[in-house]
Amino acid sequence: MNKIIKKYNRPGKWEVVVPFEKIGEERSWVGIIDGRQVGEYDLRVVAEHRVKQTKGRITVKAVVGKGATVKIFGRIVIAKEAQESDSFLQLRVLMLDKTAKAIATPELMIAANNVQASHGASIGQIDSVQLLYLMSRGLSKNKAIDIVIDGFLMIQ
Amino acid sequence: MANFQLDHKTKTDKYSYKAKKGLSRKLVGEISRQKKEPEWMLTTRLQALDQYLKMPIPAWGADLSQLNFDDLYYYLKPIEKPYQTWSDVPPAIREVFEATGVPQAERAMLAGVGSQFDSEVIYHSLQKTLAKQGIVFLSMDEGLKQHEEIVREYFGKIVPYGDNKLAALNSAVWSGGSFVYIPRGVEVKLPLQAYFRINSEKAGQFERTLIIAEEGSSVTYVEGCSAPAYSSASLHAAVVEVIVKERARVRYTTVQNWYKSVYNLVTKRAIVEKDASMEWVDCNLGSKVTMKYPSCVLRGERAHGSMLSIAVAASGQHQDSGAKMIHLAPQTTSEIVSKSISKGGGRSSYRGQVLISPQATGARSRVVCDALILDPESRSDTYPDNRILSGDATLEHEAYVSKINEEQMLYLRSRGLSVSEAASLIIRGFLEPIIQELPMEYAVELNRLVKMEMVGSVG
Amino acid sequence: MKSPILSISRLQVVVEGKKVISDLDLEVAVGQVVAITGANGSGKSSLAQAIMGDERYRVADPPDGEASSSKVTFEGKDLLAMSIDERAKAGIFVAWQNPITIPGVSVFSLSKSSFEARGYKIDKLTEFKTRLEEIARDVGLSKEHITRGVNEGFSGGEKKRLELLQLLLIKPKLAILDEIDSGLDGDGLKIVGKLVAQMKLKGTAFILITHNKKLLEEISVDKIFEMKYGKLSTRS
Numbered sequence: 001m002n003k004i005i006k007k008y009n010r011p012g013k014w015e016v017v018v019p020f021e022k023i024g025e026e027r028s029w030v031g032i033i034d035g036r037q038v039g040e041y042d043l044r045v046v047a048e049h050r051v052k053q054t055k056g057r058i059t060v061k062a063v064v065g066k067g068a069t070v071k072i073f074g075r076i077v078i079a080k081e082a083q084e085s086d087s088f089l090q091l092r093v094l095m096l097d098k099t100a101k102a103i104a105t106p107e108l109m110i111a112a113n114n115v116q117a118s119h120g121a122s123i124g125q126i127d128s129v130q131l132l133y134l135m136s137r138g139l140s141k142n143k144a145i146d147i148v149i150d151g152f153l154m155i156q
Numbered sequence: 157m158a159n160f161q162l163d164h165k166t167k168t169d170k171y172s173y174k175a176k177k178g179l180s181r182k183l184v185g186e187i188s189r190q191k192k193e194p195e196w197m198l199t200t201r202l203q204a205l206d207q208y209l210k211m212p213i214p215a216w217g218a219d220l221s222q223l224n225f226d227d228l229y230y231y232l233k234p235i236e237k238p239y240q241t242w243s244d245v246p247p248a249i250r251e252v253f254e255a256t257g258v259p260q261a262e263r264a265m266l267a268g269v270g271s272q273f274d275s276e277v278i279y280h281s282l283q284k285t286l287a288k289q290g291i292v293f294l295s296m297d298e299g300l301k302q303h304e305e306i307v308r309e310y311f312g313k314i315v316p317y318g319d320n321k322l323a324a325l326n327s328a329v330w331s332g333g334s335f336v337y338i339p340r341g342v343e344v345k346l347p348l349q350a351y352f353r354i355n356s357e358k359a360g361q362f363e364r365t366l367i368i369a370e371e372g373s374s375v376t377y378v379e380g381c382s383a384p385a386y387s388s389a390s391l392h393a394a395v396v397e398v399i400v401k402e403r404a405r406v407r408y409t410t411v412q413n414w415y416k417s418v419y420n421l422v423t424k425r426a427i428v429e430k431d432a433s434m435e436w437v438d439c440n441l442g443s444k445v446t447m448k449y450p451s452c453v454l455r456g457e458r459a460h461g462s463m464l465s466i467a468v469a470a471s472g473q474h475q476d477s478g479a480k481m482i483h484l485a486p487q488t489t490s491e492i493v494s495k496s497i498s499k500g501g502g503r504s505s506y507r508g509q510v511l512i513s514p515q516a517t518g519a520r521s522r523v524v525c526d527a528l529i530l531d532p533e534s535r536s537d538t539y540p541d542n543r544i545l546s547g548d549a550t551l552e553h554e555a556y557v558s559k560i561n562e563e564q565m566l567y568l569r570s571r572g573l574s575v576s577e578a579a580s581l582i583i584r585g586f587l588e589p590i591i592q593e594l595p596m597e598y599a600v601e602l603n604r605l606v607k608m609e610m611v612g613s614v615g
Numbered sequence: 616m617k618s619p620i621l622s623i624s625r626l627q628v629v630v631e632g633k634k635v636i637s638d639l640d641l642e643v644a645v646g647q648v649v650a651i652t653g654a655n656g657s658g659k660s661s662l663a664q665a666i667m668g669d670e671r672y673r674v675a676d677p678p679d680g681e682a683s684s685s686k687v688t689f690e691g692k693d694l695l696a697m698s699i700d701e702r703a704k705a706g707i708f709v710a711w712q713n714p715i716t717i718p719g720v721s722v723f724s725l726s727k728s729s730f731e732a733r734g735y736k737i738d739k740l741t742e743f744k745t746r747l748e749e750i751a752r753d754v755g756l757s758k759e760h761i762t763r764g765v766n767e768g769f770s771g772g773e774k775k776r777l778e779l780l781q782l783l784l785i786k787p788k789l790a791i792l793d794e795i796d797s798g799l800d801g802d803g804l805k806i807v808g809k810l811v812a813q814m815k816l817k818g819t820a821f822i823l824i825t826h827n828k829k830l831l832e833e834i835s836v837d838k839i840f841e842m843k844y845g846k847l848s849t850r851s
Contacts, residue, residue: 064547080532093544098517100547106555108538113529113559121542124550567715570667571725571781572703572732581728585719585764 001055003028011039011068018047020054020085027055032153033062035070036096044073047089049082049115056087063149064093064100075107076117083112089119094126094152096145175231181205184328187231191297191331194304197311204317204327211321217507218445218476223419228391230329230362286344292337293348296364299335306337310366314397315425322421326362326395333363333394338373338404347376347409347595365396369404369432376407378595381414381442390418392443398426400434402456407435411598413442413605416472420446430456430485437593438465440475441605449507451480454488454516462491464590466602468609469502469534478508478539483516483549494525495587498534499609505537510544510551517548525555528586580610620645620789620820621666622688627675628658628665628845634675635661636845643789643820648811650823650831653842659824660712662842663793666822667709668699689789704732706788710778710795716766722777723747723761726784733785747784754779754806771798779810786814791822796830808833 008014008031018029035041047056062070076087093102106119126148134144175183184205188198213220286293292303300307317327334350350365369375381392392414400406406426414420420443426434436450452461463479481490496504506525527536538555560582568578583606584591591599621643628636635658643649653659665672666687674695676684687694689705697705717725726747730737737743748758754776766774775798782790795807811821811834823834831839840847 083532095544095547095549098547099514101514102542102544104542104544104551104553106538106540106553108536108555108557110527110529110537110557111535113532113534115529116556116558118556118558119538119554121540121553122551123542123544125548561715563715564717566669566699567711567717568725568728569699570669570703570709570711571729571785572700573728574700577728577732578700581720581724582717585717588719 001026001028001057003030005030005032007032007034008041008043009034009037011035011037011041013040013042015044016046018045018056018058020047020049020056020082021051022054023051024053025051025055028057029059031058031060033060033070033072034153035062035068035100036065038065038067040069040071042071045089046075046077047087049076049078049085049087051082053084054082054087055085058087058089059092060090061092061152062094062102063152064095064097064102066097066099069101069103071103071105073105073107074119075109076119077109078112078115078117080111083114085112086116088117091119091121091123092152093121093123094149095123096126096149177228177230178226179205179230179329183230187329187331191300193300196308197300200312200317201328201330204324205329207317208321208324208328211318211324213321214447217447218474218505220419220421220445223391223445225391231331289342290339291342291344292335294335296330296333296335296366299337299366303335303337306368307335307366310368310397310399311364312397314399314427315395315423320423322393323395323423326364326393326423330362330364330395333365333396334367334377335365336367336375336377338369338375340370341372342370343373344375347378349378349380361390361392361394363394365394367396367398367406367408369398369400369406371401372403373401374405376409376595378409378598379411380598380601381410381412390414392418392420392422394422394424396422396424396450398424398434400426400428400432400459402430402432404429404432405435406433407437408450409437409594409598411439411441411594411602412446414446415442416444418443420448422446422448424448424450425453426451426461427453427455428459428461431458432456433460434462436463436465436479437590438463438477439590439594439598439602440465440467440477441602441609442473443475444473446475446477448477449480449509451482452490453482453484454490454519455484456488457485458487458489459485460489463493464593465492465494466587466590467494467496467504467506468606469496469498469504470609471500471502473502474505475503476505476507478506480509481511481521483510483512483519483521485515486517486519488516488519490519490521492521492523492525493589494523495590496525496527496536497530497583497586498527498536499530501531501533503535503537505539506555507539509541510553512544512546512549512551514545516546519546519549521549521551523551523553523555526586527555527557528583529557529559576610580607583610618645619643620647620690621694621822622686623666624686626665626685626687628661629673629675630661630671634845635672636665639845639847641840641847643822645788646815646818646820647837648815648821648823648834650825650834650836650839651842651847652826652831652839654826657842658845659826659842660793661845663709663712663791663822663824666694666702666707666791668697668702670699700732703729704734706733708782708785708787708790710775710782710790710792712793712797714766714774714778716764716769718764718767720765721762722765722780725765726761726781729781729785733787747780750780750783753783754810755803756780772800772803775799776803776806779806782814783810786817787819789820789822790814791824793824794826795823796825796827804830804833 064070074089091104102123104121106121131144184201317324428434434452440446461481467475469475479492494506498504510521512519529536536557619642623641626639674685756776
């Protein structure tokens with residue numbers, strides 16, 4: 001599978017189109033937003049399945065820090081001709097501070113029936129149990145948070 | 157047990173007053189005069205009319221271009237006064253309802269039945285025990301007459317006439333609908349039922365419902381809607397306002413099977429106070445176009461809002477529906493479960509919004525929208541908008557679109573079920589989480605309607 | 616032999632362009648228990664799927680241009696001409712290797728539909744429900760399982776037990792158990808052994824597909840075949 005990973009470390013606005021134009025094409029796109037600076041991060045990703053039997057996996061992960069706003073627009077389009085296609089969009093956002101803000105708009109526009117299209121979006125805070133575990137191994141709270149964030153922002 | 161049917165076969169044309177087509181200040185004045193309304197209501201209607209004429213039709217959502225607003229009857233009144241018992245209702249009108257199986261008071265398992273025929277609530281009955289508890293369930297017209305102060309306090313406060321063009325229209329020409337008032341601490345054990353029907357070609361139906369649940373009270377309100385088979389467009393632009401006060405619980409269930417010529421454009425909103433809960437259960441089977449997004453404004457701490465919906469879009473239909481959950485206070489929770497089916501070229505769109513404001517710390521929301529597309533001509537869209545403006549809140553959202561699972565079909569067929577029997581069973585299972593929340597007669601009726609819809613669509 | 620209930624001659628099966636069964640002959644008599652062993656990928660499950668009628672398993676003609684072609688008869692009737700549900704109605708039951716989950720469709724619902732598809736009549740639903748609960752107990756499932764969605768939250772073993780429940784309820788003429796032992800503990804295997812012995816006496820024929828010798832110790836089998844590269848041979 002053709003895999004692309006893009007990282008965004010500073011506030012800004014980006015638009016990405018992931019097209020599927022060859023029958024049987026498989027593509028995976030991963031966007032990682034490190035939103036720990038104050039400002040707005042605005043990412044728009046569209047997966048366009050135009051032909052048959054294409055497979056897409058789009059993942060966007062973001063951490064949102066103090067005074068930051070992350071906007072993620074993710075759309076899967078499956079055209080009438082794109083039968084037997086399979087597309088999945090996942091948005092995962094970690095909010096690091098009370099003042100963090102996230103806007104997630106995962107859209108599906110499906111005009112073929114013999115397909116599978118799904119999306120999942122989850123927005124939440126760092127798992128406190130994970131932090132507890134790391135702290136019980138001697139790490140300070142801040143260090144534990146850093147490690148969890150690093151793990152989250154990694155491709156795996 | 158009451159046998160409830162939402163079919164399209166019976167028609168009537170007996171009216172005591174049928175206004176000319178089209179909309180004007182004169183007509184609005186006439187409506188208010190016929191109803192003998194207080195001055196403030198007429199003023200509100202006229203202000204709303206001005207607003208309506210100024211506002212544009214929404215540019216998003218379904219296609220409304222074929223709906224000619226000038227070519228509609230805005231007010232139809234079939235009889236002179238509402239009746240208290242079933243036998244008093246004129247035979248011609250009774251026939252229509254009997255054909256549709258609206259339960260008679262004596263047989264009704266339900267606490268109260270209010271039925272609306274075009275623009276007036278013509279039949280109304282309420283059990284004596286409810287009346288003794290101080291529960292009020294009247295037509296909106298009667299509610300305005302008998303409880304003017306209460307109506308004035310809440311009317312248009314939850315859905316102001318400036319909210320959207322159709323709400324402005326409704327506020328100008330509204331007629332009928334229900335007024336429900338549940339006093340403090342009273343729990344209504346049996347569901348209150350209302351039934352709406354559009355019976356004339358090119359009629360507009362503009363019912364206005366107001367439900368007030370005082371602190372600690374609880375009530376379930378159920379409505380079924382249908383219209384006979386006419387070919388020209390009809391419009392159903394209703395407004396429902398609900399206020400759920402502290403610790404109160406309200407569930408509002410709708411099973412809609414308007415004929416395929418009806419434009420169903422509805423604004424439904426509830427304000428939910430501290431520790432209170434509002435549940436919308438919405439089933440959309442009929443209409444040419446439905447645009448409906450029941451919403452909950454979660455204003456008090458720990459308020460809860462939920463929306464369970466089914467939408468079936470067949471040939472020539474566009475179901476554009478969803479929900480809005482607005483979290484304004486801490487620890488509020490919301491849940492949206494939407495199941496839709498598109499077949500025969502139908503189009504089903506989910507349009508939802510979850511807004512968690514910065515003050516709504518610790519708020520939690522969960523959204524699940526699943527869609528089945530049964531054939532290559534149909535389509536399904538999902539447009540969710542999630543705005544989480546508090547870093548302490550959590551949101552989970554998942555959506556899945558596909559056709560009926562082949563392995564499941566294979567398994568059931570290997571047990572001797574034919575293709576259509578297997579598909580029926582699977583579709584029923586797909587809708588099960590919502591169907592199990594409907595009152596029994598509606599669940600039975602919904603199963604029957606879904607089965608009818610599915611005939612010939614798979615295999 | 617006594618007249619065969621299932622007769623397969625020169626069967627060729629192709630899946631996604633690949634030949635998985637080539638030139639297979641098999642005869643199963645009424646009430647006979649036949650075991651088919653073989654390594655993974657030998658084509659055992661493909662045989663079960665082909666007999667079941669899964670349209671993805673296409674029956675092809677022998678390549679050598681001989682006059683005869685693939686033939687499968689069930690009780691003398693042409694099985695290949697029947698659709699998958701017609702075969703089930705005729706009395707064939709396949710216990711799936713990986714039973715599928717069907718959310719929202721209860722075990723009760725599935726059981727009732729399958730029972731009626733076989734042509735049996737239900738006079739009283741309450742009696743049917745009681746019978747279902749009895750059978751559930753016999754296979755090691757609880758009353759509660761009957762109200763749940765088919766295989767929803769079921770463990771691997773429970774899924775297999777649900778297949779056994781259906782087998783006992785439907786009483787087919789021919790039952791094909793595809794790797795029934797996988798997921799079952801010793802207790803479960805004993806249940807299978809008892810079940811096969813009971814039903815064999817009442818005339819149900821069995822094809823047991825397995826690569827587990829332990830299963831063959833629990834069940835008395837009339838004949839054992841080995842499958843290799845899509846072909847059957849008698850085991851010594």
